[in-house]
Amino acid sequence: KDLFIDMTADPYNLDKDSLVGWVGDLYSDASGAVRGIEIGPAPSTFAVRKSMAEKYLGTTDPDEISEKLKTWDDVVELGRKIKQEGGGKEFLAANLNELVGILKQESKGLFDGTTCNMKSQWTEQFGILNTLASEDLVDTLEADGPEIPAALESDNYFMWQCAMWQPMWTFMASAPESAGQWILMSTPPGGKMFVGGGMPLCVPKDAKNPMGGFKYITYFRCTMDGVAFSRDNFGDVADIKEAYEDPAFHTTPQDMRDYFQCDVLEQYAKYIENTEVLELTPYDKTLWSDGVKIAFQALENGDGADQAMQAYVDELKRVYPEITE
Numbered sequence: 001k002d003l004f005i006d007m008t009a010d011p012y013n014l015d016k017d018s019l020v021g022w023v024g025d026l027y028s029d030a031s032g033a034v035r036g037i038e039i040g041p042a043p044s045t046f047a048v049r050k051s052m053a054e055k056y057l058g059t060t061d062p063d064e065i066s067e068k069l070k071t072w073d074d075v076v077e078l079g080r081k082i083k084q085e086g087g088g089k090e091f092l093a094a095n096l097n098e099l100v101g102i103l104k105q106e107s108k109g110l111f112d113g114t115t116c117n118m119k120s121q122w123t124e125q126f127g128i129l130n131t132l133a134s135e136d137l138v139d140t141l142e143a144d145g146p147e148i149p150a151a152l153e154s155d156n157y158f159m160w161q162c163a164m165w166q167p168m169w170t171f172m173a174s175a176p177e178s179a180g181q182w183i184l185m186s187t188p189p190g191g192k193m194f195v196g197g198g199m200p201l202c203v204p205k206d207a208k209n210p211m212g213g214f215k216y217i218t219y220f221r222c223t224m225d226g227v228a229f230s231r232d233n234f235g236d237v238a239d240i241k242e243a244y245e246d247p248a249f250h251t252t253p254q255d256m257r258d259y260f261q262c263d264v265l266e267q268y269a270k271y272i273e274n275t276e277v278l279e280l281t282p283y284d285k286t287l288w289s290d291g292v293k294i295a296f297q298a299l300e301n302g303d304g305a306d307q308a309m310q311a312y313v314d315e316l317k318r319v320y321p322e323i324t325e
Helices: 021-026 050-057 062-068 072-085 123-134 147-152 166-174 210-222 224-234 254-260 264-271 284-300 305-319
Strands: 043-049 159-163 182-185 193-195
Touching: 043 050, 043 166, 043 264, 050 062, 050 072, 050 182, 062 182, 072 123, 123 284, 123 305, 147 166, 159 166, 166 254, 182 254, 210 224, 254 264, 284 305
Parallel strands: none
Antiparallel strands: 043 159, 043 182, 043 193
């Protein structure tokens, strides 16, 4: 609030109710003031490798896959089947980071002021991750390493995180030879998407032309002409509710449609409201970067769920000494 204008205040007067609910909440402060507009909503689901789906689930139909994988327990059981039948070369996922949505789906309430509630909040979630790691159901490729693009082109991994920006900027960019090899499933449990990235467009309070900045941002993200431009050029779903009133609005750009052989934007638009808002905290720089990496590495090294969570909390407390348990 000390850095950026409130876009809902006079003279800007953005109507927060015109935004998709969670998009409006994402960059609002405690008073409800909107300090930024999402550059491109990043609801996340999973892209499934078609050959793996056929081999292990007997179908490439996205609705049937989603029905077979309605819960994370279903996903764990699939991982066990892949391990048993895959000869040590096939895995549920390339690493735990591809399944970080398990945590992001339950990010609310992690902190009460400076008190970290991670151990009670994420007991079930870390239990799932511990099972995946301890039973070697996921591979251990470095999340940001050079092996990932090659892995994306392989038939060795069942599922990959696929946020709204990733069809164009991850899959099409890093795995051009895998066109036609992907299926978008709805996220367990029950199609509950999670936020996988994103970025706010903000106007600094000391900007020389704050109204100009506001008009620029809200044209591209808060008008029908602007969100249509973003849809056609960047493959984005819209920030505003009005765009969802027309079932034909979210039509996928042709190159993305050709690559995925389905209407990608239609799938994301269908579940846009069923997205768990990633609650912002003062500790996010470590929470979703070094902290989660340390916890996942602990799990991969054989530590249990409690030990991994303690390593996570310890890293947060090291960077932010005010945090207590």
